[in-house]
Amino acid sequence: MRIDLVARPQRSRLIEIAAPVAAMAVAILIGGVVVALVGRSPLTAFDVYFIEPLTQSYSLQAIAVKATPLVLIATGLIFCYRANFWNIGAEGQFVAGGALGGWLGLVTHDGALQGAIGGWWILPAMMVLGAIGGALYALIPALLRVRLNVSEILTSLMLVYVAQLALDWLVRGPWKDPEGHNLPVSVNFDPAASLPLLVDGGSLHLGVLFVPLAVALAAVVFSKTLFGYSVRLAGSAPRAARFGGFDDRAIAIAAFMISGALAGLAGVVEVSGKIGQLLPSISPGYGFSAIIVAFLGRLSPVGVLVAGLVLALTFVGGEDAQIAMHLPGDLTLAFQGVLLACVLAADVLARYRLLVSWGWGARS
Amino acid sequence: MNAQAVVDILMIVVSAATPLLIAAVGEIVAERAGVINLGLEGMMIVGAASGFAFAYLTDSTLLGVVAAALGGVAIAGVFAFLTLGLAANQVAAGLAMTIFGRGLANLVGAGFVGLKRARAPELRIPGLSDLPIVGKLLFGQDVFVYCAILLTAVVAYWLTRTRAGLTLRAVGEDHVSGHSLGLPVRSIRLAAVLFGGACAGVAGGYLSLAYTPFWSPDMTAGRGWIALALVVFASWRPWRALAGALLFGGVAVLALAFQGLGVPIPAQALNAAPYVTTIVVLVILSARDVRGATAPQSLGVSFIPDR
Numbered sequence: 313m314r315i316d317l318v319a320r321p322q323r324s325r326l327i328e329i330a331a332p333v334a335a336m337a338v339a340i341l342i343g344g345v346v347v348a349l350v351g352r353s354p355l356t357a358f359d360v361y362f363i364e365p366l367t368q369s370y371s372l373q374a375i376a377v378k379a380t381p382l383v384l385i386a387t388g389l390i391f392c393y394r395a396n397f398w399n400i401g402a403e404g405q406f407v408a409g410g411a412l413g414g415w416l417g418l419v420t421h422d423g424a425l426q427g428a429i430g431g432w433w434i435l436p437a438m439m440v441l442g443a444i445g446g447a448l449y450a451l452i453p454a455l456l457r458v459r460l461n462v463s464e465i466l467t468s469l470m471l472v473y474v475a476q477l478a479l480d481w482l483v484r485g486p487w488k489d490p491e492g493h494n495l496p497v498s499v500n501f502d503p504a505a506s507l508p509l510l511v512d513g514g515s516l517h518l519g520v521l522f523v524p525l526a527v528a529l530a531a532v533v534f535s536k537t538l539f540g541y542s543v544r545l546a547g548s549a550p551r552a553a554r555f556g557g558f559d560d561r562a563i564a565i566a567a568f569m570i571s572g573a574l575a576g577l578a579g580v581v582e583v584s585g586k587i588g589q590l591l592p593s594i595s596p597g598y599g600f601s602a603i604i605v606a607f608l609g610r611l612s613p614v615g616v617l618v619a620g621l622v623l624a625l626t627f628v629g630g631e632d633a634q635i636a637m638h639l640p641g642d643l644t645l646a647f648q649g650v651l652l653a654c655v656l657a658a659d660v661l662a663r664y665r666l667l668v669s670w671g672w673g674a675r676s
Numbered sequence: 677m678n679a680q681a682v683v684d685i686l687m688i689v690v691s692a693a694t695p696l697l698i699a700a701v702g703e704i705v706a707e708r709a710g711v712i713n714l715g716l717e718g719m720m721i722v723g724a725a726s727g728f729a730f731a732y733l734t735d736s737t738l739l740g741v742v743a744a745a746l747g748g749v750a751i752a753g754v755f756a757f758l759t760l761g762l763a764a765n766q767v768a769a770g771l772a773m774t775i776f777g778r779g780l781a782n783l784v785g786a787g788f789v790g791l792k793r794a795r796a797p798e799l800r801i802p803g804l805s806d807l808p809i810v811g812k813l814l815f816g817q818d819v820f821v822y823c824a825i826l827l828t829a830v831v832a833y834w835l836t837r838t839r840a841g842l843t844l845r846a847v848g849e850d851h852v853s854g855h856s857l858g859l860p861v862r863s864i865r866l867a868a869v870l871f872g873g874a875c876a877g878v879a880g881g882y883l884s885l886a887y888t889p890f891w892s893p894d895m896t897a898g899r900g901w902i903a904l905a906l907v908v909f910a911s912w913r914p915w916r917a918l919a920g921a922l923l924f925g926g927v928a929v930l931a932l933a934f935q936g937l938g939v940p941i942p943a944q945a946l947n948a949a950p951y952v953t954t955i956v957v958l959v960i961l962s963a964r965d966v967r968g969a970t971a972p973q974s975l976g977v978s979f980i981p982d983r
Contacts, residue, residue: 315761317980346783398767400714456955460962465714465767466905467958470951473898481944600775607768642782642893649718649776653754656764656772664763664980 317664327662332608332615335658336622339651346646352637360636361629371632373516375624377586381406381578381595383523383620385602387530388574390611391567394534396547399568401453401468402575403599404475405446409576410583411479412445413438414590417505417583418487418498431504438505438580446576447569449475454568458561464568472599480592487590498590507585519581523617526574530613543567575599601627604652610659623648683813685933690813690821691887693925695720695879697824699903700910700917701831702875708835708912709868710848710974714770715755716876717900718777719748723877725781728884728891729788737796741881748877749870751777756869760862763978774900782893789891796820796886818886820878825918827875832914844868848972851979861979876900905954911961912972920957927953 320327340362344354365371385402392399416438420426426434452471456462484496492499507518534540545553546563553560583594605623609615630644699716706713713719726747731740751773758769798818807815835841844864847854851861883899884891902924909924910916931946 317763400767400771456959456962460959462955462958462962463908466901466908467955469901470905470954473951474948477944477948481942484944485942600771603768603771604775640783640786642779642786644779646776646779646783649772649774649779652772652775653758653769656758656769657762660762660764666762 314669316667316669317660318667319664320662323663328610331658331662332610332619332655335608335654336651338658339647339654342650342654343643343647346643347639350639350643352639357633357637357639360633362625365625365628365632369511370514371628373511373514374628375621376520377515377517378627379620379624380520380523380585381582381598382602382605382623383617384526384578384581385575385599386605386609386616386620387526387613388571389602389606390530390534390609390613390616391543392571393606393611394547395543395563395567396550397454397457397564397567398465399450399453399468399571400465400603401450401470401472401599402571402602403595403597404468404472405449405572405575406579406582406595406599407472407475407479408449408579409442409444409446409572410579410594411475411482411590412576413442413580414498414501414583415487416441417501418590420505421499421502423502426504431502434502434504435507435584438584439577442580442583443573443577446579447573449576450568450572451565454565458564476593479590479594483590483592489589496592500589501584505584506588507581515586517581517585519585522577522581523620526577527613527617534613539566575602601648604648604655607652607659608655623651626651683810685929686813687817688929688932689922689925690817691925692928693921694821694824695882695887695899696903696906696924697918697921698820698827698882699876699879699900700906700921701824701828701914702872702879703903703907704910704912704914704917705831705835705844705875706865706868706872707907707975708848708972709844709865710851710972710977710979711759711865711869712766712770712976713752713755713773713869713872714767714904715751715773715777716770716872716904717896717898718774718781719751719873719876720777720880720883720900720903721781721894721896722747722751722777722784723880724884724895725785725788725880725891727877727881728793729784731885732788732791732793735793737885740885741878744877744881744885745874746877748873748875748880750873752869752873752876755873756866759978760865760869763980766976766978778894785891785893789893792890795889796882820882820886828914828918835914845972848974851974851977855979855981861981865979876903879903902950902954905958908971909954909957909961924950924953 344358347354347357365375385406389399389402416434420434449471453464453468456467457464483498487498489497489499510516510518542553542558542563546558546560550560583590587594601623605616605619609619626644626647630641633639634641699720703713703716723744727740727744730743731737755769755773758764759766796818798816801815835845843859847859847861847864855861880896883895906917906920906924909920927949931949934941934946935943
């Protein structure tokens, strides 16, 4: 069997939008078959996964809260991936940002450091620290890549484990709540260090507003600024970019730092808005899921927003399915993997026509 | 510390190094052919799950190993379809396979949590295995260990001393030239990727059949990623991967040994050691070879043949 790819003469707008939708449909079909194999009704599962969460106020809020870190991280990842730098350590940058931002929440606990000026500055400072923490952590693989040509794929990934273990140590050691019955948790943040809720008794918090802000900013940067152009050019035509006088090292470092800053911001938003204290582990793998979001959103800011909401839906639906149908939680993970595979395949099919010829004569 | 304690520690080092070595050698072949497969972790965990499941159901370690290899090959096949057939991005497709593999393996393995079976058999050569000190270390390991060393030797020889190995490396260095010479670039890469998948599957099978003879979710615990780092550490050479695997395995065991001796270092710092070591080693390697010229030139680049 031989598969040939023939480039489509022009890219049609319709196919561009249809491709990820088709990928989603195929992934859902595969998921349905798996659910049927496990001996449950695929229709009920579809309803629980994708429909019911959209009908309840609390699950809609949960979707928005889950989508927040996914979209923020993925928006940053676009900068790296567009420039052809493979930052897959967003999970570590998320943890670094959450830890550094959260640290301010801990040291200002019980009104400390607030004195006469009050606590109004704490939240903004936490957000800034979170972004700085993530950006600095992303700077490590960026510098190693740019200065020493060390694979950023491996270093950024290795640093994920280092960040997770460091936070684990901090929360079990120096940052542990002394009155916490020896549980590995920090103190709860003061209200001045917690992002306020937008809905009484709900889960929707102020941090959600960073999402439209980041997406809009990224969209403008990509379509209207020289920097956005240079990132795209460095990724799609590196030689042309160099001849054009763009400094590819500076682009790499900027892309990594933007990516890290957004991941770090997502981390501190999660800590301050959702968790309310520091725990040994603060992420169920947002940094990795965000990679799926970035591709599902076709590496465009607006696409990422939609994709982040869709993936958040599968998280929330997956939790509901665990409770309502006793479907294993790993089904969600497997589904996300299938989804990413389908998206990648659809991506190619949007750009190329497929010619399949059978028989042994046709090899390549 | 007496000699017996040293031998015990070395035994653990060897068994910690074995899965890393098997997976890394397979990945070396794939990467020498120009394909970087970040799905290593996913292929390993699927191998661990399918290997344990089949070994448990058939009560045969050998069938378990075969199933582990096939599990890895299955995931590698999907990866190959995406990256070779459809020329999809290798980094993203590999990640998809890791995420998918983790989910799939945990689904398959859910029915096997808590079940136990006997460890894979260990070599026994009467006389030799009973030698004091070195007997157990050299002649009393489980079968996987010897197979891993044999695999390293065969792959090292095959890559550098045979025509087929040369062809594979040529395709990894410059697929366009290879194609114009009439080499079946994608078929060669397919074979290399599937071989890598089989190795990764067996490496996972080692974990659930010999290392800890039971299945637990996420039991590969990032070893696939360490094996990937090991490939770079070894500058794509099998024998260096053997040395590296022992070093990486040693660092992991050192963590345990330090804790046992009560050295006041936080457990987390020791657990982070293999990852930090990997980064340091990557930096040292690149400082020695700034252009990174040891990597296959076409590594990670999709190939679309003209018709």
